[in-house]
Structure formats: structure tokens, C-alpha cells
Amino acid sequence: MAASTNAHYKLPVVRNEPNLSYAPGSKERQALQDAIAELESAAPFDVPAFVGGKEVRLDTERSSQPMPHNKKQDLCTFAASTPDLASEAIKHALAAQPEWESMPFNDRAAIFLRAADLISTKYRAKICAATMLGQGKNVWQAEIDAAAELIDFFRFGAAQVEQLYTQQPTENSSGTWNRVEYRPLEGFVFAVTPFNFTAISGNLVGAPALVGNVLVWKPSPMATYSSWLVLQILLEAGLPKNVIQFLPTPNGDATISLVDRVLDHRMFAGLHFTGSTHVFRHLWKKIGNNIDKYLSYPRVVGETGGKNFQLVHPSADVRAAAIGAIRGAFEYQGQKCSALSRLYVAKSLWDGDFKETLLSEVAKISQGSVSEFQHFMGPVISQASYDKCLSYVEKAKQAGGEVLAGGSGDDSTGFFVQPTVILTKDPLSPTMTDEIFGPVLTVYVYEDAKFEETCSLIDTTTTYALTGCIFSNDRAATVKATALLRYSAGNYYINDKSTGAVVGQQPFGGARGSGTNDKAGSPSFFTRWANPRSIKETFVPPTDFAYPSNLV
The missing domain is CATH 3.40.309.10 (Aldehyde Dehydrogenase; Chain A, domain 2)
Incomplete structure (x- = not known):
């Protein structure tokens, strides 16, 4: 049984994570070179699904994630997750939601703050190396993505949810108290994440989880290993094992059948997507066609293409x-x-x-x-x-x-x-x-x-x-x-280039064919994953139904 507390906690002040330079002769350069060599020599890694708090290794056809700079060498291999495994994942996620959403926010926030610190220190070289080898990034692009931006998403996310929770009614009639609680969505969130940013993958599962949601995660097959590493870091930071279910899947028929099973579920509550415009529109149409099946109207948040x-x-x-x-x-x-x-x-x-x-x-x-x-x-x-x-x-x-x-x-x-x-x-x-x-x-x-x-x-x-x-x-x-x-x-x-949005500085997202423009990296982003309830409490209820104007 958890001990209760009357304290109202204040999170640490957050700052954008400084980028390391990886200059010749620096400690971080040597650590990264060592991590790259270690991963290359140990590859290919066997990446399982993670369902019901356990690693799951299926006997289905295996796929691989090759290293783009050396296509003959695989960084990892993985078995195709099946629709039946997706159903199992949904069952475990929904069973975990009551305990996860009732966990005090300071404890949920502590998990993500600790994960950020683990990435900043213990795992920095490894997650950058995994992103370089698996997704073809040079050292600087990996540093600003897999290290700095992912750290920023977790730290600023915690601070921005704290800010969201403080948004309360300013007016109270005499003898009443008005307040708003920010519940998670009723059901599970389906996160479909891209290959090009490890940080985006982490945020697509991290942002909904911070406000108490449970998730089913389908990572890009071209970023399977770095996505798996993000999940391992979150688990080490204390994330309960059933909050995020992990379903690696190759592109093609396996993905289609798995996605169909997920989107057919009555408790599907939201889609968090980054990828192509074509795929996003296809998923939105499926959701629309299934609208009569759902308990609630699902939230659909997507960032897609650009020209x-x-x-x-x-x-x-x-x-x-x-x-x-x-x-x-x-x-x-x-x-x-x-x-x-x-x-x-x-x-x-x-x-x-x-x-x-x-x-x-x-x-x-x-x-x-x-x-x-x-x-x-x-x-x-x-x-x-x-x-x-x-x-x-x-x-x-x-x-x-x-x-x-x-x-x-x-x-x-x-x-x-x-x-x-x-x-x-x-x-x-x-x-x-x-x-x-x-x-x-x-x-x-x-x-x-x-x-x-x-x-x-x-x-x-x-x-x-x-x-x-x-x-x-x-x-x-x-x-x-x-x-x-x-x-x-x-x-x-x-007078600046078109790339390089920084969490907390330039919230990111576009409209028209580019997405729903929900602005990842801003406090407003978390309202999409919250399900507010207004509460009015009257301390001395009336004892007569008549109005003063009824008196004669």
C-alpha cells in the first residue's frame, strides 16, 4: 500500500541539454567510438516483442534491420509480431491502466526525469551509436537527436504536464469549489513511430504515458534497435512493465494485419503517429470507418511529410x-x-x-x-x-x-x-x-x-x-x-535554415498535408492526451427548490 503525502511537489527547473562536441581527443569521442565498435562486433542483436511485462520471441518469419552504411551487416533481427500478439498486448495494457493512472504525478514524472539522466550519462554513447549504425546518422546528428532532443522531451514533458495540471478555474461562486482533473484517455494509445528520429519515437510513447496513458508501440522496422533501447532505459528508470507494449513488425502484410487488429478494438483511444502522409491518411480512414466500434472518439495526432x-x-x-x-x-x-x-x-x-x-x-x-x-x-x-x-x-x-x-x-x-x-x-x-x-x-x-x-x-x-x-x-x-x-x-x-526545432523553444508541427499541427515540445501538446473532468463541489447545498423571484 502506497504511503500518502500532503506535499505539493515542484519539479526541478529544466534546461535544454547541452550538445557535446565530440572533438578529437575528448572523452565523449572515445566513449562513442568504443560504443560503436562494441555494437558492431556484437551485432546482430535479437530484439523481442515485449508483451505482458515479458520478452516474447515468436517463431514467425524473421526480419532484419541492416546498417545503411554497410548493408551486408544487420544491426538486429526480429520476428514479425502477429495480430494475436497485438490482442494480448492490448489486454495487458488495459489491465495496467488503473494502477498507472492512479500513480501520483510526481512518481510518473520521476521515471521520465531519471530516464533523461540515464540517457545523459550512462546510455549517451550507446544510444547515439545505435542511432548512427541503425539509422545512418553522423555523430552530430545522432547527438542532437538520440541524446539532447530525447532528454529534452522527457524533462520538458514532465515540466509541461506539471504546468497543465495547474490550469484550474479562476472563479468560484460563494460556497463552491471548482476544479479540473486531467484524466488519461479511456482505453489505450497506439504509437506508430518513424525511423528518422530516435527522439520522436521516444516522445510518441513518452508524452501520452506521462499523463497516465498506456500504449501499444509499433516501431519503424528501420529503427527497431534504438527503439528497443529506449524502452529498456524507461524500464530501468522504473516504468511499470505493462505501461508500454512493444510490437516490432516489418513493413508489408504483417504490419497491415497487426494494425487492423489494433484499430478494430473497442478500447482504441488514440493514434500517435509520425511517418508518411499516405500512411497517416490511410490509418485515419480506417479509424473513421470503425467509429461505431469505439467507446470514445479516438484522438488522432500525426506529423507527416513536408516539401x-x-x-x-x-x-x-x-x-x-x-x-x-x-x-x-x-x-x-x-x-x-x-x-x-x-x-x-x-x-x-x-x-x-x-x-x-x-x-x-x-x-x-x-x-x-x-x-x-x-x-x-x-x-x-x-x-x-x-x-x-x-x-x-x-x-x-x-x-x-x-x-x-x-x-x-x-x-x-x-x-x-x-x-x-x-x-x-x-x-x-x-x-x-x-x-x-x-x-x-x-x-x-x-x-x-x-x-x-x-x-x-x-x-x-x-x-x-x-x-x-x-x-x-x-x-x-x-x-x-x-x-x-x-x-x-x-x-x-x-534568416535561419528550415530545420532544427528545439524542444521548449520552437514547438514542432505542420498543418495541411503535413499533419495535425499539435506542436510537440509545448504544453498544449499534452492536452491531446488528457481527458479532463470538471468537478464542482458545493459545501452547503440549497434546501428549497424555489427561486427568490418566486416569492410574492
Whole structure:
């Protein structure tokens, strides 16, 4: 039996986790190199399902998660979770909910604060190494994702839920007390997580759990090992074993049958999703078609694709805009939802120094194994991604585009696509409208006098509205563009690249075809996973039904 307390606890003040530099000769560099070597030598790991508080190893067909930089070596293997196992997972999750939601918030928060500290210290090198080897990130991209951002999600999440719980009615009639309790959703949350950010995977299960929800987690098959490691860290931090059920599953028929079983359940209460727009819309349709089956109306929260833009005004600083474009387009091989893929440059700048600056800097980019720290770029995630990138280069050529840099790749050992810059005269060509999710940047040069028309073009070219940026030193032009592009991006940057949202600083999410724009990394995000109940208590109830106006 738990001991009660009358204390109202105050969480520690949270700050964004500092990024380590991994400079040559540093302790963190050596620790990371050791972790990479250790994982490589021990791979492939056997990743089980985790259901009912136990590791479950099925006899179903096994799948693998290859290392994208070395496709012949697997980081892990896993068996396909079955629909029957999903049903078992749901049963255990629902059985765990009463105890989990009744656990005092300070105790739930302590689990995630401890997990953050474990990632910051004991597991930092290992989780970065797992993300590098399994998801193809270089050291810096792994550090800002699997370490710093995941830590921030857990620490700021606890603080933001504390802030949510303090939001109470300000008015009380005489003799009454009004208050609001923030219950979890009635049922379970289904988390479908992506390959490209370990931090996003952790937050997709962590955010609903912080407010008392139980979850069934289907990780991306291309991030199975790092997802499994996140769960192990949470369990070590004290998370009760049945709060999160873990169902690794390959893409294809196995996923379809498992998802169908989950979404058919009466107690399905919410979907937390990051992935492709096509898949998200497909899941939403399934949920809509099942609406009569559910006890409640499920919450649907999703962040999907992007076709993100950078607008360069004639007044812009040329070098700043060029470097912003390179980082926005080619960090992590363009595999960020926020990655830049559409670059609009004023003709006076393009004909001046911009083209030369952009191409000369792109030519300096090196590419190679993630264990070789000198490289700015690594591989794309899979053969399918590699093939898609190069197919779009061919589509661009067929549409009259000119390849100014890159345009080819090498998949002999890993999935390496060169940083590619395409110049198009058609602003609606395939590489300007379709999401590619790779290191392919298309440039459209506009006439200086058509700046406002170009803003309208940007706004109407695609259905996506995730991120965008403008480089300009003309304040009036900046104000004008910001107004014209008001609904073109959920995250908008002025004189900065289109990527790099930081928890607690720039809450992340887009609208239109890019998702539900619920802003991960902000206090409002947690309202989506809470089920409030208003409580009015009257201390001295009336004893007569008549109103004063009834008196004569």
C-alpha cells in the first residue's frame, strides 16, 4: 500500500541539454567510438516483442534491420509480431491502466526525469551509436537527436504536464469549489513511430504515458534497435512493465494485419503517429470507418511529410542563405521531415554570387561510413529510398531540369546518394512538388520584381505546410512574405535554415498535408492526451427548490 503525502511537489527547473562536441581527443569521442565498435562486433542483436511485462520471441518469419552504411551487416533481427500478439498486448495494457493512472504525478514524472539522466550519462554513447549504425546518422546528428532532443522531451514533458495540471478555474461562486482533473484517455494509445528520429519515437510513447496513458508501440522496422533501447532505459528508470507494449513488425502484410487488429478494438483511444502522409491518411480512414466500434472518439495526432521551402530575397546575405540551404537540405541526407527541398532565389543573387557559393560549398561535402567522424553526410536509410532519390533525378531531367551537382549514387556497400542540386525552370516540376525524403534540392530562380508572386507560388505548389524559411535583410519584404506565407508552414524561420526545432523553444508541427499541427515540445501538446473532468463541489447545498423571484 502506497504511503500518502500532503506535499505539493515542484519539479526541478529544466534546461535544454547541452550538445557535446565530440572533438578529437575528448572523452565523449572515445566513449562513442568504443560504443560503436562494441555494437558492431556484437551485432546482430535479437530484439523481442515485449508483451505482458515479458520478452516474447515468436517463431514467425524473421526480419532484419541492416546498417545503411554497410548493408551486408544487420544491426538486429526480429520476428514479425502477429495480430494475436497485438490482442494480448492490448489486454495487458488495459489491465495496467488503473494502477498507472492512479500513480501520483510526481512518481510518473520521476521515471521520465531519471530516464533523461540515464540517457545523459550512462546510455549517451550507446544510444547515439545505435542511432548512427541503425539509422545512418553522423555523430552530430545522432547527438542532437538520440541524446539532447530525447532528454529534452522527457524533462520538458514532465515540466509541461506539471504546468497543465495547474490550469484550474479562476472563479468560484460563494460556497463552491471548482476544479479540473486531467484524466488519461479511456482505453489505450497506439504509437506508430518513424525511423528518422530516435527522439520522436521516444516522445510518441513518452508524452501520452506521462499523463497516465498506456500504449501499444509499433516501431519503424528501420529503427527497431534504438527503439528497443529506449524502452529498456524507461524500464530501468522504473516504468511499470505493462505501461508500454512493444510490437516490432516489418513493413508489408504483417504490419497491415497487426494494425487492423489494433484499430478494430473497442478500447482504441488514440493514434500517435509520425511517418508518411499516405500512411497517416490511410490509418485515419480506417479509424473513421470503425467509429461505431469505439467507446470514445479516438484522438488522432500525426506529423507527416513536408516539401519545405527557402525563399531568398534580393537583400539577403548570400553566404548565410547558401549555407542555410546546404544544412537544411543535406543534414542527415535530407531525411528530416523539415528538410529543405525547394529553394527560390532572386535572379540578381543567382546571377551574382549565389550559384557559385552554393555549388562550391556543396562540392566540399564528404560522404562515408558513420564511424568516420569527418563526414558531413552518410547513407540514406534503405535500398527503396536510394532508388527513389535517383528516380526523381531522372524525372527532373525528363522535365527539363539541369543537374548542377550530384545526381548519382553508390549502393555497392551502403545506400549513398550524392548531395544533389537541380535547377528547374518549371516551378511545378516533380522535384518541386513531390516529397522525396533524400538529399535532392531543386532551385527555382525568380525575377526580383516578382517577389510577391513567388510567395503565392510557394504557398500553392504543394499541399504540405511543415517548415519554411526566408533570408532577407529588407524588413518590409520580410513582413510581407511572413504574411503571404502565413499558412505555408507550421515552423517558419527568418534568416535561419528550415530545420532544427528545439524542444521548449520552437514547438514542432505542420498543418495541411503535413499533419495535425499539435506542436510537440509545448504544453498544449499534452492536452491531446488528457481527458479532463470538471468537478464542482458545493459545501452547503440549497434546501428549497424555489427561486427568490418566486416569492410574492
